[in-house]
Amino acid sequence: MHPRRTLIGLVPLLLVAATACGGDDSSTTTSKDGKKLDKVTLTLNWYPYGEHAPFYYGKAQKIFEKHGIDLTIQAGQGSQKTVQATAAGQTDFGWADTPAVLAGVEQGVNVKSLGVFLQTTPASVQFFADQGIKSPADLKGKVIAGTTGDALSKTFPVFLAANDLEEGDVTVQNTDPAGKIAAVISGKTDALLGYASDQGPTMADKAKKDVEYLRFSEHGLNFYSNGLIAGQKTLSDKDLAQRMAKAVSEAWTAAEKAPDDAVAAMDGASEQLPPEAVLTEQFKTTLTLLHTEATEGQVPGANTEDDWQKTIDVFKEAGMVQDAKPVADYWAEDLAPKS
Numbered sequence: 206m207h208p209r210r211t212l213i214g215l216v217p218l219l220l221v222a223a224t225a226c227g228g229d230d231s232s233t234t235t236s237k238d239g240k241k242l243d244k245v246t247l248t249l250n251w252y253p254y255g256e257h258a259p260f261y262y263g264k265a266q267k268i269f270e271k272h273g274i275d276l277t278i279q280a281g282q283g284s285q286k287t288v289q290a291t292a293a294g295q296t297d298f299g300w301a302d303t304p305a306v307l308a309g310v311e312q313g314v315n316v317k318s319l320g321v322f323l324q325t326t327p328a329s330v331q332f333f334a335d336q337g338i339k340s341p342a343d344l345k346g347k348v349i350a351g352t353t354g355d356a357l358s359k360t361f362p363v364f365l366a367a368n369d370l371e372e373g374d375v376t377v378q379n380t381d382p383a384g385k386i387a388a389v390i391s392g393k394t395d396a397l398l399g400y401a402s403d404q405g406p407t408m409a410d411k412a413k414k415d416v417e418y419l420r421f422s423e424h425g426l427n428f429y430s431n432g433l434i435a436g437q438k439t440l441s442d443k444d445l446a447q448r449m450a451k452a453v454s455e456a457w458t459a460a461e462k463a464p465d466d467a468v469a470a471m472d473g474a475s476e477q478l479p480p481e482a483v484l485t486e487q488f489k490t491t492l493t494l495l496h497t498e499a500t501e502g503q504v505p506g507a508n509t510e511d512d513w514q515k516t517i518d519v520f521k522e523a524g525m526v527q528d529a530k531p532v533a534d535y536w537a538e539d540l541a542p543k544s
Contacts, residue, residue: 255487262467263456303429320506321432332396341368367425406486454542457505506542
């Protein structure tokens with residue numbers, strides 16, 4: 206979904222298999238004060254960007270250590286691959302988009318969510334402010350960069366229908382994820398389908414122009430986005446899974462209170478790390494996505510069955526879920542963060 210994403214992954218996922226849950230010497234370490242810690246790997250959905258600040262801040266503030274966890278954060282290569290690697294036990298935990306989790310479970314991949322943290326979708330139509338687009342109706346006749354088959358393109362027709370538009374009212378130009386921003390900057394397309402917490406700030410920085418958004422969530426369509434996932438091997442260790450879910454929730458709470466410090470904690474996280482100003486804008490936007498009306502005031506990562514069902518229904522309507530399963534098949538509620 207971003208030009209930097211064309212680069213080779215920083216850490217091949219297969220290497221993550223060397224770190225596993227368990228009680229032998231290779232899976233534990235000792236903190237400076239003598240506390241025994243479980244060595245745990247978390248594979249992100251992609252290269253580090255602003256959304257991931259809480260994980261690095263949680264490490265810096267020793268929140269994970271407090272919960273008996275020695276955390277290693279790995280770059281990912283897309284949510285689908287993270288879901289697969291997590292299910293295969295190549296990483297203890299993953300950070301992945303909920304549509305990829307739903308699709309994986311339908312294909313028999315044994316993985317569950319421990320809590321969706323981005324409960325308001327960042328999915329949006331993104332464009333330069335000088336386009337004069339103020340409402341979905343203004344999209345008529347526009348050419349929009351999208352990638353055939355991904356969650357954004359699959360849900361875009363649902364977004365259009367929710368706003369009394371037809372698919373034929375706009376032209377979606379199939380574009381490689383890495384080429385979307387370039388397509389808009391060059392004028393080949395009027396806008397792109399992307400995530401407000403990722404591509405928009407990068408596009409604004411590259412073009413030195415203001416970027417505006419039509420967020421799906423503000424125009425009649427919302428669904429779950431990124432969250433913490435685990436495979437069967439990790440889920441069988443309920444104590445570790447619960448400690449990790451709680452630690453991640455606490456890390457997000459702490460980062461929300463100190464956003465600048467959280468972004469600063471990402472320094473050196475990746476050679477492909479965006480500029481600090483972009484990271485700051487990405488994380489600022491991410492913080493607007495943490496809750497739905499049903500979870501407002503609760504800790505980050507606390508979900509409701511009703512919100513899960515709404516998400517499943519959206520992706521069933523979009524054709525991404527054929528055989529919808531009970532919420533419990535996707536979400537390990539007993540292990541998830543609770544207020």
